[in-house]
Amino acid sequence: WRRRGQRKKRCPPGPRRWPLIGNLFDLPTTHSHEEFAKMSKELGSDIVYLDAAGVPFIILNSLEACNDLLEKRASVYSSRFTPTMVYDLIEGRRLVALMPYGNEWREGRRMMIKHMSATQNQEPIKSSITDFVKKSLLPNLLATPEDFLIHIRNGVGGSMISLAYGLPIKRTHDPWIDIAEQAMHALTSAAVPGKYAVDVIPWLRYLPEWVPGTGFQREAREWKGAFLRMFSEPFAAVKKGMVDGSIRPSFLSRSLEEVSESKDRERLERVIENIGGTFIGGGTDTGVTAVTNLIVALLLFPSVQKRAQKELDAVIGRSRLPSLEDKPNLPYLNALVKELFRWKPIVPLGLPHMTTEEDEYRGYHVPKGAVVIGNSWAILHDEKVFPDPEKFDPERFLEVVSPDGHLIECNKNLPDPEEVCTFGFGRRTCPGKDIALANVWLSAACILACFNISSHLDANGDEIAPEVEYLGKEAILHPEPFECRIAPRDDSAKALIRAEFDESKEYI
Numbered sequence: 001w002r003r004r005g006q007r008k009k010r011c012p013p014g015p016r017r018w019p020l021i022g023n024l025f026d027l028p029t030t031h032s033h034e035e036f037a038k039m040s041k042e043l044g045s046d047i048v049y050l051d052a053a054g055v056p057f058i059i060l061n062s063l064e065a066c067n068d069l070l071e072k073r074a075s076v077y078s079s080r081f082t083p084t085m086v087y088d089l090i091e092g093r094r095l096v097a098l099m100p101y102g103n104e105w106r107e108g109r110r111m112m113i114k115h116m117s118a119t120q121n122q123e124p125i126k127s128s129i130t131d132f133v134k135k136s137l138l139p140n141l142l143a144t145p146e147d148f149l150i151h152i153r154n155g156v157g158g159s160m161i162s163l164a165y166g167l168p169i170k171r172t173h174d175p176w177i178d179i180a181e182q183a184m185h186a187l188t189s190a191a192v193p194g195k196y197a198v199d200v201i202p203w204l205r206y207l208p209e210w211v212p213g214t215g216f217q218r219e220a221r222e223w224k225g226a227f228l229r230m231f232s233e234p235f236a237a238v239k240k241g242m243v244d245g246s247i248r249p250s251f252l253s254r255s256l257e258e259v260s261e262s263k264d265r266e267r268l269e270r271v272i273e274n275i276g277g278t279f280i281g282g283g284t285d286t287g288v289t290a291v292t293n294l295i296v297a298l299l300l301f302p303s304v305q306k307r308a309q310k311e312l313d314a315v316i317g318r319s320r321l322p323s324l325e326d327k328p329n330l331p332y333l334n335a336l337v338k339e340l341f342r343w344k345p346i347v348p349l350g351l352p353h354m355t356t357e358e359d360e361y362r363g364y365h366v367p368k369g370a371v372v373i374g375n376s377w378a379i380l381h382d383e384k385v386f387p388d389p390e391k392f393d394p395e396r397f398l399e400v401v402s403p404d405g406h407l408i409e410c411n412k413n414l415p416d417p418e419e420v421c422t423f424g425f426g427r428r429t430c431p432g433k434d435i436a437l438a439n440v441w442l443s444a445a446c447i448l449a450c451f452n453i454s455s456h457l458d459a460n461g462d463e464i465a466p467e468v469e470y471l472g473k474e475a476i477l478h479p480e481p482f483e484c485r486i487a488p489r490d491d492s493a494k495a496l497i498r499a500e501f502d503e504s505k506e507y508i
């Protein structure tokens with residue numbers, strides 16, 4: 001009946017719908033970003049409409065449509081789709097990022113931003129990021145380069161947990177990072193749009209586990225346990241640490257102090273606990289993926305690596321490590337980081353938004369409760385804007401401006417992936433953007449200043465052609481584990497790394 005009512009209105013173009021199930025089986029389960037972009041081309045429309053058994057999905061494949069709807073009409077397009085699997089069954093509703101538009105979300109987001117905004121003192125944030133790059137990531141890469149994937153997780157994840165909770169983090173094999181990793185695996189596996197039938201037919205959640213086709217119940221049970229540990233355990237450790245003085249000031253400790261006298265203390269403490277988990281949830285896997293993608297790019301595009309190292313050597317020299325203050329003087333590196341976000345968008349479909357009212361756009365009807373997805377991948381891989389989009393080419397972001405012909409300034413005609421798409425749209429844009437950009441930039445600068453990344457060698461000492469696979473099954477587009485060689489550039493690089501940290505200290 002509801003669909004009949006909708007049919008009278010003209011929805012955006014989409015694949016042919018079947019009775020009852022609509023386009024349920026047209027929703028891709030892997031590389032959805034590429035599949036949606038393909039659909040958009042085939043239909044000749046940047047807006048694609050799918051009806052998943054009554055749930056309208058609208059995929060925006062152009063920057064213009066994303067700006068028009070997610071930015072300019074943000075008051076209508078800023079809620080969240082609350083798919084049963086992730087939101088209810090594993091309790092993802094505790095993350096600010098998944099809360100529907102409303103007071104609970106506003107309160108949580110405001111609290112987060114208060115502690116991260118540019119008007120606050122940025123020194124603790126900068127120094128935590130710097131500590132984890134220089135005292136964890138670099139020395140670990142020097143000691144056991146073959147474990148680079150673990151070291152990236154420890155460095156990026158460690159800095160997020162330290163910023164949020166002030167807990168001491170072990171330089172290697174930290175147990176808090178394991179908890180975060182398991183929770184994020186649970187979350188991202190459960191959050192892929194279109195993967196679970198229960199997300200479009202919510203009553204399936206009431207079917208018992210022995211009914212064929214309800215494998216999601218068992219998965220949800222296991223994942224929920226792993227997911228909730230990310231909230232409860234570090235929160236309890238902070239409360240204990242505040243009593244015995246064993247932790248550093250942090251977002252959580254400052255917030256808990258602020259509410260300690262409030263009549264509403266108990267409720268506010270739950271809000272703060274949720275924000276702690278949101279810090280880890282939002283900042284860990286995304287940042288880890290960005291730095292891992294950097295290694296992939298340097299491995300696959302060695303000329304880019306050489307060029308960036310040449311710039312670093314010329315501007316900073318070889319007698320110190322780069323710092324965040326060097327950023328304005330390193331245009332090629334800045335372009336490289338932009339290209340990193342463009343080449344492999346970390347969250348290629350962003351986090352789906354949802355409409356809270358019906359709307360009309362370009363003569364098309366947009367229903368209330370429509371899931372609206374900005375396809376960042378399609379925008380950042382549009383060959384009309386970024387020719388040869390699979391090529392990793394930082395120069396596309398630079399313009400020739402210096403008299404000696406050097407490419408030194410940002411190409412203002414291109415959309416800047418640090419400003420658009422990568423961190424989402426409108427009122428729901430990522431509040432951790434500045435932390436993320438600082439972390440990725442400094443990791444890139446320091447890795448390039450100290451190491452050469454090259455292909456793995458076989459038993460005969462010959463280089464093995466690098467192969468890196470992206471399965472595209474989860475909301476975050478990350479590479480599968482791969483091998484490469486990470487070697488210090490020379491003895492001076494080794495000395496610089498060793499000078500920055502005290503080997504006897506196990507914790508940061």
Ligand code: HEM
Nearest residue numbers: 097282283286287346347350351423424425428430432436
């Ligand atoms: C490279 C790293 C990161 C990337 C690529 C990234 C990307 C994103 C994207 C695409 C969204 C969805 C925006 C939308 O709905 O339109 C988002 C939201 C969010 N991110 Fe990030 N993020 C990163 C780092 C961080 C960090 C470091 C934090 C925390 C300190 C964080 C916390 C959040 C939160 C809380 C939201 C939800 C905002 C809301 O719903 O109001 N993110 N992020």
